Amino acid sequence: MPGSTVKTEAVVLRSIRYGEADRILHLYSKTRGRIGAIAKGARKPKSRFGGRLEPFFRLDLVLHEGRGDLLTVTGVTTVDGYPRLRSSGPALSAGARACDAVLRLLDSAEANPPAYNLLCRYLALLDDPAAERAAGLETALAFRLKLALVAGFVPELASCARCGEAEHLVGFSGAAGGVVCAGCEGDAFPLSEEAHGFMVAALAQPLSEAPAAESLALRQVERAVGETLEHHAHVQLRAAA
Numbered sequence: 001m002p003g004s005t006v007k008t009e010a011v012v013l014r015s016i017r018y019g020e021a022d023r024i025l026h027l028y029s030k031t032r033g034r035i036g037a038i039a040k041g042a043r044k045p046k047s048r049f050g051g052r053l054e055p056f057f058r059l060d061l062v063l064h065e066g067r068g069d070l071l072t073v074t075g076v077t078t079v080d081g082y083p084r085l086r087s088s089g090p091a092l093s094a095g096a097r098a099c100d101a102v103l104r105l106l107d108s109a110e111a112n113p114p115a116y117n118l119l120c121r122y123l124a125l126l127d128d129p130a131a132e133r134a135a136g137l138e139t140a141l142a143f144r145l146k147l148a149l150v151a152g153f154v155p156e157l158a159s160c161a162r163c164g165e166a167e168h169l170v171g172f173s174g175a176a177g178g179v180v181c182a183g184c185e186g187d188a189f190p191l192s193e194e195a196h197g198f199m200v201a202a203l204a205q206p207l208s209e210a211p212a213a214e215s216l217a218l219r220q221v222e223r224a225v226g227e228t229l230e231h232h233a234h235v236q237l238r239a240a241a
């Protein structure tokens with residue numbers, strides 16, 4: 001068979017039924033970024049792939065790369081199936097939003113190990129019975145901020161994104177890509193100190209220690225991240241909760 005063999009670890013972001021018994025997979029891999037693959041016969045009752053080719057599964061894959069756009073899955077073993085995540089509605093919903101954000105924001109075939117590790121870390125946290133806040137909005141927004149960071153679109157938070165002023169930062173501008181001062185407000189929306197503080201702390205702390213904040217501040221954070229990605233990555237994310 002012409003072509004080559006690719007071995008990589010990957011998370012299933014999306015799994016689509018295809019034809020009589022196949023599946024098309026959107027994967028985020030550790031070593032090659034985004035991969036599109038086909039698993040032939042995956043929906044047959046006795047398929048050797050079992051039920052592993054479903055969203056959130058973290059897999060060790062063997063793929064065949066031929067001339068087409070899609071690689072062909074030839075071997076698969078489970079690294080983690082996150083069974084507790086799958087049995088909780090809020091965790092499933094948070095995991096689905098995370099996979100959707102990765103699908104929209106990271107579409108290149110270049111490896112981005114921090115992005116891969118961040119996604120796995122969040123799925124593991126959603127699967128952890130001791131991590132009670134993992135499926136909440138604070139952790140979802142901390143994930144988005146960190147994802148924006150590893151994708152190269154982190155908002156400027158230390159000083160005015162337009163003039164560099166470090167004091168009187170009162171607004172946020174997606175076009176400017178960060179916080180702005182009173183003199184540069186222009187197209188900005190008002191950003192509370194609490195929302196600003198949340199973003200700084202969420203980026204500095206582990207995902208498991210996402211800071212707490214009131215819902216008004218969290219809405220501002222979601223808008224700030226969303227508008228930054230719209231202006232600079234040309235990507236629109238789904239609502240965070």
Ligand SMILES: [Zn+2]
Pocket residue numbers: 160161162163164165180181182183184
């Ligand atoms: Zn300014």
